[in-house]
Amino acid sequence: MIKVVAINGSPRMDKGNTAMIVAPFIQGMTDAGSDVELFYTRRLKVKPCTCSEMFCWYSEPGECCIKDDMQLLYPKLREADILVLATPVYIPLPGDMQIIINRLCPLIEPFLETRKGRTRARFHDNVKIRKIVLVSTGGWWEKGNFGTVVRIVEELAEDASVEFAGAVLRPHAFLMKKEEELTKDGKAVVSAVRRAGYELIKEGGMNRETLETVSHPLISEEELRHRYNKALEK
Numbered sequence: 001m002i003k004v005v006a007i008n009g010s011p012r013m014d015k016g017n018t019a020m021i022v023a024p025f026i027q028g029m030t031d032a033g034s035d036v037e038l039f040y041t042r043r044l045k046v047k048p049c050t051c052s053e054m055f056c057w058y059s060e061p062g063e064c065c066i067k068d069d070m071q072l073l074y075p076k077l078r079e080a081d082i083l084v085l086a087t088p089v090y091i092p093l094p095g096d097m098q099i100i101i102n103r104l105c106p107l108i109e110p111f112l113e114t115r116k117g118r119t120r121a122r123f124h125d126n127v128k129i130r131k132i133v134l135v136s137t138g139g140w141w142e143k144g145n146f147g148t149v150v151r152i153v154e155e156l157a158e159d160a161s162v163e164f165a166g167a168v169l170r171p172h173a174f175l176m177k178k179e180e181e182l183t184k185d186g187k188a189v190v191s192a193v194r195r196a197g198y199e200l201i202k203e204g205g206m207n208r209e210t211l212e213t214v215s216h217p218l219i220s221e222e223e224l225r226h227r228y229n230k231a232l233e234k
């Protein structure tokens with residue numbers, strides 16, 4: 001059975017817009033037969049990496065010297081086939097999510113090589129992760145707004161020599177709901193997200209059309225700008 005660890009970095013946890021996308025994504029992966037475990041960065045007590053001498057690389061390879069909740073997460077991550085990083089865009093990431101990404105360092109073996117002019121490493125042999133996926137929501141209109149977040153997760157995958165298996169991106173995600181209820185468009189997005197999760201497990205990757213359906217505009221750019229600016233006038 002394919003094991004998935006999903007980490008949601010939204011400070012609003014299960015009440016947030018990111019959770020609106022993460023829940024159906026997990027449902028789709030579960031429908032396809034995978035075993036998914038979800039963590040919220042906000043519930044985990046994880047300190048920033050303070051180990052500039054790279055203890056986890058050279059003093060005790062694979063071991064983190066900071067004894068906090070990452071010690072619960074490391075074994076789960078080693079056993080996972082797929083890592084899903086879920087986050088709102090926060091120019092670019094919420095701090096807790098960045099801290100967790102930094103703390104993935106002990107999973108990486110410092111066997112360095114140069115690929116396409118870049119220094120890269122790889123996961124230790126005892127880390128099963130073969131794919132990393134991004135799930136993200138933002139408030140602005142355009143998909144380009146996710147560029148930095150996508151690049152961060154792509155970099156992580158390239159550094160660890162595993163596949164970046166794609167990004168499920170939902171711009172102006174808050175418009176999926178009106179008065180706490182999913183709109184018709186919101187329901188269509190949820191259904192496409194669920195399909196993306198299913199495809200990831202069953203087909204080994206998410207179809208481009210499915211991801212485009214997840215991201216498609218729910219409103220014109222002018223109208224969204226107008227709404228934001230009008231709210232400011234009140």
Ligand SMILES: Cc1cc2nc3c(=O)[nH]c(=O)nc-3n(C[C@H](O)[C@H](O)[C@H](O)COP(=O)(O)O)c2cc1C
Pocket residue numbers: 010011012013015016017018019088089090091137138139140141145173174
């Ligand atoms: C500190 C902060 C920074 C943000 N920066 C951006 C941004 O750069 N681009 C964007 O599209 N949305 C930005 N947003 C909006 C959130 O990404 C968006 O509302 C997201 O869906 C919130 O997800 P959540 O409810 O799970 O936290 C920002 C929100 C906050 C609080």
